[in-house]
Amino acid sequence: MKYIFLFCAFGFAILLISFESSEFTYPNYFPKPVYNFSHNPLKKETIQLGRRLFYDPILSADSSISCASCHSQYNAFAHVDHDLSHGIYDRIGKRNAPALMNLAWQELFMWDGAINHLDMQALAPITHPNEMDNSLENVISRLRNNSNYRHYFFSAFNDSSIKTEHVLKALSQFELIFISSNSKYDSVKKGLVLFTEKEKKGYEVFLQNCNACHTEPLFSSYSFSNNGLPLDSTLLDYGRVSISLQSADSGYFKIPTLRNLRYSFPYMHDGRFKTLSKVIQHYTSGINYSLHLPKELKKPLQLSSEQKVELMSFLFTLNDSSFVFNKQFSYLK
């Protein structure tokens, strides 16, 4: 009898532990997240509140667009089919909205790293004239005047006063659970399936030529680099240098992940390439040689047409359909 009791207690404890971490699980070959969860411990109600806010156009000046307008789940939370993303009143910005995933492993946000913490990120699109064109004051007062939100905030934070801190932390919590770790690559890592011969060769090509910047298993080092794109004279976007004010950062942009490329086209900070083969072509024959090019790109990539096909088939193994169709991330009805 005593043993049965102990067994039950043990089982219950295991259940509790797995429930506790069920919102945020990641494979053991991922590094440790950099987000400080002790400042913002995940809670089911807070994640749901973040989810409501993410999909609610209440955040934009004329209540026309939400975060999801430029970050749609079916596109791995990128803005499909637009080179430059557009926000409120059809105003066009100067960059391509990045895909959102595995954000807990990233320290700096935006293509130029202008935002230094996930919690602060939402302030930028909310207030940017080409995005939501709103003010923080207006967002807070609208939410405070909404009795449903007062209720949701109370369930999330035991406080219905609706403070900036809580709005931003709730948005962070929802975005933190955007974990993509169920691609074929992940299944291979977990020992569940094997790569095909072609994918395996493509993996070799990847490791030799791409992994220095698009480092596995997140497929980005999340640092900044210049990948030799010729400057678009209509945008004159020099990237990171405008934030760091260090001339060595001229033409540097945040290295994007290679996960979910199938869903997140077009590619590059200004969305200039619609297809992956255009991207590979850039690295083999399109690099603009400048002072600021990193050593990895000083010599053009030399890939046979066979290797290009192999590399593409490996890159396809990084697509994670369970991520783009995960019901936990979708619009809350």
Next chain:
Amino acid sequence: MPCNFITYLLPFVLFLFYTKALYSQAFTVNIKPMYYGQIIQIDHPVIDSLQGEQVTFKECKFYLGKFTLYSKDTVLHFNRYQLIDIENANTTALSFPIPSSFYADSISFLLGTDSVTNINGIMDGDLDPLNGMYWAWNSGYINMKIEGITPKCPGRNNLFQFHIGGYQAPYQTAQNISCAFKRSQSIEIQMHVQKALEKVQLSNEYQIMSPGKKAKEMSESMSTMFTILQ
């Protein structure tokens, strides 16, 4: 038993009263922004006594934080930030709990916010971005904000705007300030705002609103604004 209870509890209660009494005093600091000896009030013109120009301040807000009070043998740290807005008298009178026997003879504090505060994520109270002292487009606090109008300023509506911030090397703008004074439990800190503007010519430099070299230089000028009046 009740007797025992009291015997044990009484020293504890007395101790509580004692510690409360220990910190019952407050060290008070009054911040007074001045312009060439005249007290600055928002929307009330003051005169630049060197050139006779009239200046009307429209906004004057800044962070002070990490206060430390020194006496001969004691050092008291207060690890908080206070947003001073001269339009709001509640924010210009600061009070720090001290033991009754404590008399400070110097004070040090940070003008602005340190780098840890700038990268720590969202905070509440005086550090809430709702206070209008945070850059959404380039994460970081605006450490000091001075805006006003003066006829010689060629900006729109003669407006000058200095939003000074930046925490990354080499353009950090938070400044360590320290001032010595005669032993006291109360001081007035005068901030001579003309010192901040002395090095820029408002006729050609009238807006700084991003981190960088100019912001750093102005923050260095601002570090010379403070004097103590007793």
